[in-house]
Amino acid sequence: xxxxxxxxxxxxxxxxxxxxxxxxxxxxxxxxxxxxxxxxxxxxxxxxxxxxxxxxxxxxxxxxxxxxxxxxxxxxxxxxxxxxxxxxxxxxxxxxxxxxxxxxxxxxxxxxxxxxxxxxxxxxxxxxxxxxxxxxxxxxxxxxxxxxxxxxxxxxxxxxxxxxxxxxxxxxxxxxxxxxxxxxxxxxxxxx
Numbered sequence: 001x002x003x004x005x006x007x008x009x010x011x012x013x014x015x016x017x018x019x020x021x022x023x024x025x026x027x028x029x030x031x032x033x034x035x036x037x038x039x040x041x042x043x044x045x046x047x048x049x050x051x052x053x054x055x056x057x058x059x060x061x062x063x064x065x066x067x068x069x070x071x072x073x074x075x076x077x078x079x080x081x082x083x084x085x086x087x088x089x090x091x092x093x094x095x096x097x098x099x100x101x102x103x104x105x106x107x108x109x110x111x112x113x114x115x116x117x118x119x120x121x122x123x124x125x126x127x128x129x130x131x132x133x134x135x136x137x138x139x140x141x142x143x144x145x146x147x148x149x150x151x152x153x154x155x156x157x158x159x160x161x162x163x164x165x166x167x168x169x170x171x172x173x174x175x176x177x178x179x180x181x182x183x184x185x186x187x188x189x190x191x192x
C-alpha cells in the first residue's frame with residue numbers, strides 16, 4: 001500500500017473528530033460500591049480506537065483488575081457512534097453477559113459525554129445504567145450509575161484515568177500515527 005492510500009485509510013471520519021481526544025489508551029484507578037455490595041478499588045484501562053475503515057465509529061474496550069493481586073475483574077467492549085448533531089449511540093457487551101444500548105450527547109467544547117441506557121439486556125437485576133465521561137485538566141473522569149430491581153439510579157463506579165503517552169502504543173506505529181493525525185485534525189477543525 002502506498003503512503004497516500006495508507007493516509008487515506010487512517011483518516012479520521014468527520015463525525016469522530018470531535019471525540020478524537022479519547023483515541024488512545026487511558027489507565028488509572030477507580031472505586032466502586034453500591035448499597036448491595038461492599039466498596040472496592042480497582043485498576044483500569046480503557047482503549048478507544050478508530051478503525052481503519054474510516055467509518056463514523058470508535059471501537060471501545062475496557063478492563064479492570066484487583067489492585068493488590070492484578071487478578072482480572074471485569075471487561076467490556078463495544079462501539080461508540082457519534083453523530084454530527086452532538087448525539088451519540090453506544091453498544092457495550094460486558095464479560096458478565098450483560099449488554100447495554102445507550103444513547104446520549106457529547107459536547108466537543110466541554111469534553112463531556114453523557115449516556116443513558118435505552119436497553120439493558122440479559123440482566124436479572126440491573127434495569128438502568130448511566131455513564132458520564134469528562135475531561136478535567138487532561139485526565140478522563142467517569143461516573144457510572146446503576147438502578148436495579150431493588151434500588152433507584154445511584155453511583156456505582158467512578159475513576160480518574162491518565163492517557164498513556166504515544167510511546168506506549170503497544171509497538172503499533174500505525175496506531176500511534178492515527179492518534180496523532182486525529183489530534184491534529186481536531187485542532188484544525190477547532191474541536192478541542
